[in-house]
Amino acid sequence: MLHHMPNILPARIILQEPKMLHRAFPVLLLLWASVVTSTWYEGSGYFAAQGQTNEVYVEERPHIPAPEYRVPQWCHLLNIYHGEAICYSPRGGSYRSSLGTRCELSCDRGYRLIGPRSVQCLLSRRWSGMPYCRQIRCHTLPAVHHGSYQCSDGVRVDSHCDYTCRPGYSLEGDRSRVCMEDGRWSGGEPICVDLDPPKLQCPESRVRLAEPGKLTATVYWDPPRAKDSADGVIKRVTLRGPEPGSEFSEGEHIIRYTVYDQAYNRASCKFSVRVHVSRCPVLKGPEHGYVTCDSAGNNYGATCEYHCDGGYERQGAPLRVCQSSRQWSGSQPPNLFPPSCNPCLSAMQINIEVNSAAGLLDQFYEKRRLLVISAPDPSDRYYKMQNAMLQQATCGLDLRHITVIELVGQAPHEFLHMSRLRFNVVLLDKGGVDRERYIQPVTPDELFSFIDTYLLSGQEQLQREQNRDVCE
Template sequence: MAQEAAPLLLLFLTKLVSSTWLEGSGYHAAETYNNEVYVEETPHTPTLDYRVPQWCYPLSIHHGEAICYSPRGGNYRSSLGTRCELSCDRGFRLFGQRSVQCLPSRHWSGMAYCRQIRCHVLPALHYGSYQCTAGVLVDSRCDYACLLGYQLEGDRTRMCMEDGRWSGSEPICVDIEPPKIRCPDSRERIAEPEKLTATVYWDPPHVKDSADGIIKRVTLRGPEPGSEFPEGEHVIRYTAYDLAYNRASCKFVVRVQVSRCPVLKPPQNGYLSCTSAGNNYGAMCNYFCDGGYDRQGTPSRICQSSHQWSGSQPTCVPMQINVDVNSAASLLDQFFEKRRLLIVSAPDPSDRFYKMQIAMLQQATCGLDLRHITIIELVGQPPHEVGRIQEQQLSASIIEQLRQFLQITRSRFNMVLVDKQGTDRERFIEPIDTDQLFDFIDTYLLSSQEASRRAENRDVCE
């Protein structure tokens, strides 16, 4: 009976052990396993002994320091219960626990390490640069500087601080220096002959920017190069602007001189007609005499580069009337473009109209001279007919030719006005007031030159 019960007990134990292994093991029952039995060992708990000097491994931290306090005194730096305060050197930051304790498990209660502190890389400085003493490490000093022509605005120096940030703020380089500009030299010019102006040329100013070398624009105040400059002093100014709108100006002077001769005076009983300004280099002055006067001497003079006039001053002498001529045409030619003729004819010296007209003309001698009028009188009947110019007597043949040429009758009073070109311009059959006569001449017969001189001498006869 004992031999039969032994196999049954062994089978029961085998089933019991197999069931315990599978339960909660995570394996399936269908799988096959051996029949070994494993017994869990109880963890070994060391015997606590506070007198062991190095219960935990010696504690050290790279780039840092551990200050420890042991219950057993200063010689027990890693004994059971020792507490250490951890810190890092300057420039390093502690990661982990600042305080650890040596535990009964012969391990420290925590770990820590020191990591080097770094600031971010500073950005590049536009138009400038910086230099650092120790890169991006703590206490590194970075000094900023700007390129030539720029000025630094902001912090000149920044320090990498222990919190990993840079002190101050990022500076900037600003262009505050104006550009350099140099104008051409001042210049003097002499006006050209017969002109009161001079053409002046010059090169553009030399402009350079001290910063980036870029000039935005250059403005000119004054005439352009190659302009005609009148006599006098002219200031030319240039202004240059850079990209930052800094500006710089320069100026120079253009002087134009007119070479002149002494001012000419008109001859007595005459006048001048000059080109240009009348006395500048190259100007020509023509001399003219009033009606009834002849010019003696050079007709014109020119202002020379030596500031002297060519030739000499002519004179105006009273016109010499030659009555000893062969024809009326020869007599009239002497007055061509010089004098107007007023021919007064009457049948008898006692003619009432004749006496009235002659009396009015004698009272207006000044006005007649101003208007270049010469009076010819034809009075009476042949053979006692009298013809005279001023105090000179005309021959009978000349009188007859004049009457025929101008169709002047002897039978009654009449008067003929002949202009400087020898043209019959007006006839009168009755005496005319001298004011009316002068109004007609001033309105229809005066040249522009005569009108100008008439306006200048308007009050001479008053």
């Protein structure tokens, strides 16, 4: 039996490949054919009606327009801010964004490319990537202790940052740093260190004269002025030598100060204290007598007293004081001659071993006026002043018949009602009458004026006029 095979027509498959220079994408159009086989009945001589037709069913995808390579602007124009795009198009130099165009991207100095370095214009009318240029920035530099920095362009590439330190501090490390293209700063972070010593000004050197009656002088000064050149803080001050207000002996003394700041930098200075002792010529004792002096004997303020041997009477001032002019009191006219010791031939004998004030005063009755000086002790300030003033007026005292009696220490009980605890001066006339009292040293001029006005007799006034120039 002859079997008739059905007519089976295969569907056509069409491949269309566009002409592309750079990586063209072939488009494959597939036609899926569904062949319906007719049924054949044996012995009938024909096919069934449904078997007499040949139908092809095609399943189609959405239509995609064919690419157009000749369109000059297939993708949008590529614009890279702070950068540059160099493009190569298959259609030539004037087609910068046509299909298939490839662009090489780069950024300006100071910017970094984010994304691919090369992009291509695709069928989708988009570029294969969207790179951009981001500005390169270095991190913000930390603050510098005791210093600062100033940058030319902030934290951008090629910005120069220059460091400076506060006055009194020195920079150690890089003075300038540059922001590099890799986003890092050149060099290392510097520091400001205190290397300068403090500023120190010592007191000026000084010269002092020893105090009266002493071989020393008390010297004061203000502490030195010190300030750190960096932060102004002084951590420690040391003194080498006596403290201010100390007593300095004769000669030169060096005082040194040293100061330290917080960084232990130090500064030193020195000054001198010189003490001079003003001295008078050494006194010699009178013939038949001797001299006793306090302090060092002939220094400024020293007091020397003349004494006579037994059977001799002292003539002249009993005391002399070394003055700051380096001369003894009584060395100027009319007191050019030192006290002397003369034999007691015609001198008035004074008995000091008496038991009453009346017994002492009776020895001078109608012979001498008395100036009685009382003091609690020889160091009494008023007592020394009174003696020094009277030593300059020995001639005037003799002209007015005045004898000076000194009661130092403890005066006789109820003697002239004079206090034993403080300085007193009583002036008695030749009759033993209390004429004037003083509680402070009296000057010779004041004393002589009172006597000349109220106490001199007519005969004495005449003699006073005749001898007016003797003591001048």
